[in-house]
Amino acid sequence: MSSSEEPTVEEAKSLFEKLAQKFPSKTLGVERWYLVAIAALTGGGQPEFAGSLYTHLIEGPRYATSEARQALVRRLREALVKSVSIIGVCRPLEAIFNIDAAQRPEDKDYSFSRENWQSGPENHARGVAWLDKIYKQNRTGTINSLAAHKDFAWISANITYGLYLSDRQVLDDIDTEMVVLSGIMIQNLKRETGWHLRGTRRVGVSHEDVEMVQQCIEMVAAFAGIRLNKIPRVADIEHEV
16 A cells, blocks of 8 residues: 555455454453554544444454444443543544444443543542552652643543543453553654553563564554654563563
C-alpha cells in the first residue's frame, strides 16, 4: 500500500490474520491479540476498521453463540473505554459506532460497567494502587514532575487510573496493559511507551512476549501509514524492571 492510498477492508482482514499468527497466544492466550489490534487501530486513526475486526472475529467458531459474541463485545468495548484515557474520546466513539453497526440485534449487550462508579477515597485508592503496580519506585519522579501541575496529577490518579484503567470487571491487568501499551505506542510517544513497556513486564508478561506485542503494534502502524521512529524496545528498559 502506497502512502497516498487508504487501507482497504481486504487489507485489514489480512492484517488481522497476520496479527493472530504473530501474537504470542501460547503464553498470553487467544483472547488478547484483538485488544492490541483495536487499541492500535483506534489510536492510529483507523477506528472505521473496528467493525471489520468484530466481523472477522465472529466468523470463527469461538463466537458461534450469541452469548459468546456478547462477551466479545464487552471486551472490545472495555478496550475502547480504557482507550479514552489514552487517546481521547472521538476515535473510540467512532470505533464503537462501527462495531454497533456490524452487530446483529440479538447480539447487543446492554450491560453498563461504570453505572455505579463514584469518585472519592475508594476510587482514588484503587487508582493509586494501579499506578504503584505499574510504576513502582519510578512513580516518585512522575509525582515530582507534576508537583507544579496538580490538575494532571489529580486526573492521573482519579480519572485515568481510578475511573478507567484500574477497573477489572471486564479486562484483567494484562489485558489492560495490552490496550494501554498499544494505544500509547501507536502515537510514537517515547517516554510513555517506555513506561508501559516496563509496566507490561511488571504485570508478568515476559521479555520475549513484550517484544512480540511490539512487533504486532508495528504491523498495525505499517497498515495505518504511521512511522514509529521514536519509541524504545523492551530491551532498552529491561534494566529498569
